[in-house]
Amino acid sequence: MMNERYLELGLTALGRTGEEPGWFGGHYGAAVLAAYYMDREFDLPEHVRTGIQNMADHYIATYPQLFTPYENEQADPALLERIIDGLRANTARLSHSGHGNAYGFLALKALLDRPDMLLPSIVNGFYNCLIASSEGSGNRYYGVEEYSTFTIDQVTDIPEYRNFDDLVERAMDECRHVYPGQVIDGKKYHFTGEIEHGLTHAQALIEYDRLGYPELTAAGLPNHRIQMQLNRNIPVDHEAVRGTEIVEPSFTSIFAPEFWGKTYTDPHCLKVPYAALYLLQRLPEEKRAEAEINMCKILVQMK
Known part of the structure; x- marks a missing residue:
């Protein structure tokens, strides 16, 4: 089992991330x-x-500047509220595919487990990262000039979530059709990336509630519906996309040795399997086999 050094280094890296814009x-x-x-x-x-x-060690070795521990600082429990403020900014609207929430619930979980890591540099640095992640805008989604102004009233295809079961089923069901990212008219669209971020975003919203912050969950649920609507903006008949759907992945288990025997430059290689396992256990048992295959359509693309 991985020891708590990894928790400490993960939090340290989130803090150091905020030292740069x-x-x-x-x-x-x-x-x-x-x-x-x-x-x-x-x-x-x-x-x-x-x-x-091996993958965690790979990132620690590759980015030593992020994983250098802070020294001579005292923890301050009151600093947790600053993290919550940053999370509120990320649940206020959809921004950068919910990255702030995907990072944020992990940090919140770790800081609740280890309040001695509420060091000023970690908290203030990660707060800066959270604020930056809450300010996304632009044409991230195909056919949408400015996604930051897209509102819940424009969501026509994604019914309101009655409970977490609805959230989980929606996030997993949206992975049935997986298309690799493509450059269209000079713009790169991360079609698979958007789908996988629907998984990490859903996990974050459920975890906020479990960790004792249901107000973050309530604020974020409409944004997940917006995300699911926007993720469907894939021009499947465009010449760059037509015929590229991944129908039969080369492996069909999240535990496939051919996946775990490699290291990847893409750090989603850890966050996506974690979210997938987390959400799969919340699906009705009869739906899990197909859903797991759909998860593998994402994993086979990791670089």
Whole structure:
């Protein structure tokens, strides 16, 4: 089992991410935290545990500037509220595919487990990352010039979630049709990436509630519906997309040795399997086999 050093390093990396402008660097600390919790929360085959740790070690070695511990700081429990403020900003509207929430619930979970890690540099740095991740705008989705102004009133295809079962089923069902990202008219659209972020976003919203912050969940649920609506903006008849749907992945189990025997540059290789396992256990049993195959349509594309 991965030791708590990985929790400490994951939080450290989230803090150091905020020392520079932007939010993208949060992927690596979040990946290490996802590895830590996936290893602890699921009964995994040994080759999967080995693969998880190898990938976490790979990111720690590749980005040493992110994983250098802070020294000579004292924890302050009152600083947790600053993290919650950053999470409120990310549940106020859909931004950057819910990345702030995908990072944020992992950080919240870790800080609740280890309040001694509420160090000023970690909290203030990660707060900066959260604010940056809450300010997304632009034409991220095909055919939508400015997604930040897309409102819940424009959602016509995604019914309101009555409960978490509805949320889970919707997030998983949207993975039935998976298309690799494509460049169209000079713009790169991350079609698979948007789908996988629907999974990590859903996991975050459920975890907020479990961790004692149902107000974050309530605020974020409409944004997940907006995300599901926008994710469907895939021009399947466009020459760049037509015929590219992944129908039969080369493996059909999340535990496939051919997946876990590699390391990847893409840190979603840890966050997506963690979200997939988390959501699969909440699906009706009769739907899990097909849903797992759909998850593998995403995993086979990891680089």
